[in-house]
Amino acid sequence: MADGSPPPGADPVGPAPAVRPFLVTAGRVADTASGRTMPVETQVVATAAGLGALAGLSFEQHDIVAACRRPQSLAELAARLRLHLNVVRVLAEDLRAAGQLTVHVPDVAATHDASVLRRVIDGLRSIPDSRGVLRDTD
């Protein structure tokens, strides 16, 4: 910035994540079976077995499975549980291996498919200019 002042609304970095999750994950990096890092939008859902085992799970694992009663993205989980994204990646992979979560890594071909893009375009077009006001269509 020309005047050297801090930029407005500089991205806040929230409170430093607790050290504990890093101990929990022992510094591991989670990859999918194919060796690809799970994308941030990867969907995670609790299994019946996972919900059944809730009482026996440790803090972070418990919170993740509990939050995944409905499908969540990894990013959503990290934000809601205040965990570093990589911690959530590792824990989600562990929980998947234990049969407590299903992890749905998006298929790039599917998300880039023309018919999918058209549906996103149509869906986005139909949202109003401002909340609660319908947009004039042409």
Add this chain to the structure above:
Amino acid sequence: MTPTEPLVHGAAAAQTAERPPLPVKMVIAGGFGVGKTTSVGSISEIEPLTTEASITEVAAGVDDLTHTPRKTTTTVAMDFGCLTIDPTLKLYLFGTPGQERFGFMWDDIVEGAVGGLVIVDTRRLDDCYAAVDYFEHKGIPFAVAINAFDGKVEHTLDEVRWALDVSEGVPLVVFDARERGSVRDALLVVLELALARTEG
């Protein structure tokens, strides 16, 4: 029977049968304070959330002892919002901070994105070079969105295009990050570009 006996099974099984939607990802990039969080918040159906993610910075020069490029992992705040298109399809928006020396280490966040929007404040154009270069290098469809702070744009579109050195194929739009319709239309420009590529 133990007091911790879980009360699950039938109901839980039904609950968890829910199929997750297909997540379509777009990335909103740009320097600090250009309006990324504001844009995500204008269009997202949830309050924008912030997640900490890691980026790897490759430092200029090499390590004195090992002669290998120095890599450092930095934690950055990543904004995040979403929009349900229908029960099977959900648009995810990620706002990534775009600092100078990122190199090509945004992959962890951007991989698989259908498109990008680079937000520019015309008073400090150079803040967005890294993002422009990144999307160009990766071949990710993107548009440049000029955030007209207080309705003012300091340069003409041609001047901005010249200064950023973006090709003719990259759309330039003027928008207001606070206006939902304006953010929607900017995202639509990117999606149309992505669609045209699949058909090209």
